[in-house]
Amino acid sequence: MNVEEKIAGEIVLSETPNETLKKWREEFSISKSELAREMNVSLSMISDYETGRRQSPGVNTIRKFVSAMVRIETKHGGTILRRYRSGVPYEALIDIRDYDRDINLKTIVNKIKGVSVSEAPMDRYVRGYTIVNGVKAILSFSYSEYSLLYGWSSQRVIFFTDVKMGRSPMIAIRVHPLKPAAVVYVKADRVDELAIKLSEVENIPLITTEMDTDEISRLISNIK
CATH class of the missing domain: 3.40.1390.20 (HprK N-terminal domain-like)
Structure with missing residues (x-):
């Protein structure tokens, strides 16, 4: 299982996907505004998902979240990704x-x-x-x-x-x-x-x- 599948699976299976989504964003040291720009969505959408104000994201949306976080982390140098992949x-x-x-x-x-x-x-x-x-x-x-x-x-x-x-x-x-x-x-x-x-x-x-x-x-x- 690669890192992307691990993260997506953890979010999908979590009883509190909003908290798990936030956990991984913070693990990669990505701000909500940076994630919103990478996904081309509003900042309020990211906030709503993380606080639970918006219904839990579906599988396709989760994949977009994960792909965006991985792209950002790669731009940041990929140190955290290398640690997980090792x-x-x-x-x-x-x-x-x-x-x-x-x-x-x-x-x-x-x-x-x-x-x-x-x-x-x-x-x-x-x-x-x-x-x-x-x-x-x-x-x-x-x-x-x-x-x-x-x-x-x-x-x-x-x-x-x-x-x-x-x-x-x-x-x-x-x-x-x-x-x-x-x-x-x-x-x-x-x-x-x-x-x-x-x-x-x-x-x-x-x-x-x-x-x-x-x-x-x-x-x-x-x-x-």
């Missing part, structure tokens, strides 16, 4: 993207003002990136779900946020057969010596950055 547990995933060509790791590191904290060589190329909440990933991912972090290729940078010492992410990478091209800790409290040692044993560059995740996504999502 199959990774949504509560832990912040962003995921695959590139259509090889990107030099140093290009990404320069974009995010990254600092290498290990001796693993940086001279390599990547085909995508994944940004996850480190704590939630460790707590919620099953062993098999870690594979989903790699998208279409393991040659990618995995960013971990909410890192305290940095041991757990590198231990998880150590025991899993798939290995990323590089690991980045976002605003880590500090980087433990064990994490650095594991990155060098696995020959995986370990990098830190003080940049916000939203800015990271913006800068590396469409590298030219």
Whole structure:
């Protein structure tokens, strides 16, 4: 089931479709006026559906709602759509993207003002990136779900946020057969010596950055 079918099905089957419709609009951070413009309908129509003043929309109208929201989200960069389509547990995933060509790791590191904290060589190329909440990933991912972090290729940078010492992410990478091209800790409290040692044993560059995740996504999502 794709994202569009999931959203439409949830609205259709909901006992309160007006509230579910509003929930998904807010999930995509779309204003009522923006949705109305995309659908070429009045703002009051959107408001009436969401408040329940207007009879619940039929299937065809719901499809139009969903299609409009997906088009808007795509224009906004498609980050939320990528999260849902990845199959990774949504509560832990912040962003995921695959590139259509090889990107030099140093290009990404320069974009995010990254600092290498290990001796693993940086001279390599990547085909995508994944940004996850480190704590939630460790707590919620099953062993098999870690594979989903790699998208279409393991040659990618995995960013971990909410890192305290940095041991757990590198231990998880150590025991899993798939290995990323590089690991980045976002605003880590500090980087433990064990994490650095594991990155060098696995020959995986370990990098830190003080940049916000939203800015990271913006800068590396469409590298030219």
